[in-house]
Amino acid sequence: MKVLLTGANGYIGRRLKEKLLGEDVSLRLLARNPKSMTPDVKVEVVQGDSFDVDSLERALEGIDVAYYLIHSLQEENYRELDKLSAHNFLNAAIKQGVKRIVYLGGLGVKEHASTHLLSRIETGEILSSRPTEIETLWIRAGVIIGSGSASFEIIRHLTEKLPVMVTPKWVKTLAQPIGVDDVVSYLEASKDVPLEGNVTVDIGSKMMTYKEMMLGCAHALGLKRWIFPLPILTIKLSSYWLNFFTPVPYNVARSLIEGLSSEVIIQNENATKYFPHIRPVSFEHAVKQAIQEMEENQVFSRWSDAGGGKDVWEKEFKNDTSAALFLDRQTLPLDGVSKEALYGAFCSIGGDEGWFGYNWLWEIRGVMDKMIGGAGLNRGRRDTYKLRVGESVDFWRVEDLKENERLLLRAQMKVPGKAWLEFRIKGDEFIQTAYFYPRGLLGRLYWYLLIPIHYFVFKDMIRSIMKKAKKL
Secondary structure (H helix, E strand, O other): OEEEEEOOOOHHHHHHHHHHHOOOOEEEEEEOOHHHOOOOOOEEEEEOOOOOHHHHHHHHOOOOEEEEOOOOOOOOOHHHHHHHHHHHHHHHHHHOOOOEEEEEEEOOOHHHOOHHHHHHHHHHHHHOOOOOOOEEEEEEEOOEEOOOOHHHHHHHHHHHHOOEEEEEHHHHOEEOOEEHHHHHHHHHHOOOOOOOOOEEEEOOOOOEEHHHHHHHHHHHOOOOOEEEEEOOOOHHHHHHHHHHHOOOOHHHHHHHHHHHOOOEOOOOOHHHHHOOOOOOOOHHHHHHHHHHHHHOOOOOOOHHHOOOOOOOOOOOOOOHHHHOOEEEEEEEEOOOOOHHHHHHHHOOOOHHHOOOOOHHHHHHHHHHHHHOOOOOHHHOEOOOOOOOOOOEEOOEEEEEEEOOOEEEEEEOOOOOEEEEEEEEEEOOEEEEEEEEEEOHHHHHHHHHHHHHHHHHHHHHHHHHHHHHHHHO
């Protein structure tokens, strides 16, 4: 069987990819940036996206089953983009003779769905619109619980940080959460299950309110929490609240909050009919497993691994630091320190390890970023020591990574321009460079105002990295 996986650098996609690699299939991936894919001789990677019809047709050529795990949530006009993307994919799949599309969408009733959920439903309707020409298996899930999932990150951060919560009335909304491993199991099995035309399969575990989920998470963490719902908190205020206390940026928080007002519960029994061998684990079990993975540094993927937006690395992944107008460069001799130790030291930056000095300044910058709707520092990082291209490190994203040679981070904080932070080992020198491409007069003022701070922060950073490398 020849399988195409889209969204393979996303939260679900990365996990499904690993599952499929253990199957007897020929696997092909469609990715904007092939460098974001871990090299594997078993996998073919086609560069492109669902808005490039030529690359879509190349990727779908000879494919039996195509997984559609694509959405444009972080774009302002994501609903229209999602429609166009689905139409392009459906047309290309039919043209290339694909037998089945497997799509992961969201639970919800169209008449009462938020804009976000409505977009996911419309995508499913488009992919299912030509049943005489191609089969579509539409898997619908609600709140996905797992280490690194956006839903779990929100619930966990609120639960850990706030002993007493005054919440909007949406905490009384019903949902049927499901563990991420169960979602992946349904998706993996979807390539083989016998069908009779198009089928929609709703998946989930026990029905719960969001309040019960937060209290259940608190119980799993060994915490006591009190939640008091109030009807006066608006969607906008709730979105700012989530943005400030969780790793989710404002635009994503708003879309999720709008969705929380809609019940996301199972509408059919097809999960039992078509997948009788899969028994979803309980919410508490999924939470405990997620916590264990975090404690053991085994988080495989995160919701922020692949983000949307008009200015993110997936679309502009070229190392265009040469365009920078301003830079701050610091150099030190290796002085006997091995390249392996130095590489390990600067690749541990961010997250719980901090930023090698002046962490209080970085924290202030993170709070400022959160206040204007940015990612802030509390996205943290997936693994304390290991990095891969495309994943987030606080309010940066890994844009390039060469073992024992280079780490390039691209800024994702709110900034009037584009910024990069590079660590490079060249010959017998360690070179640390901050690049900045300003946007207009404001960008230039921003750089000049920060020169005194940069002098101390970056000079201390390179020395601290070298000090850690010597210890390693």
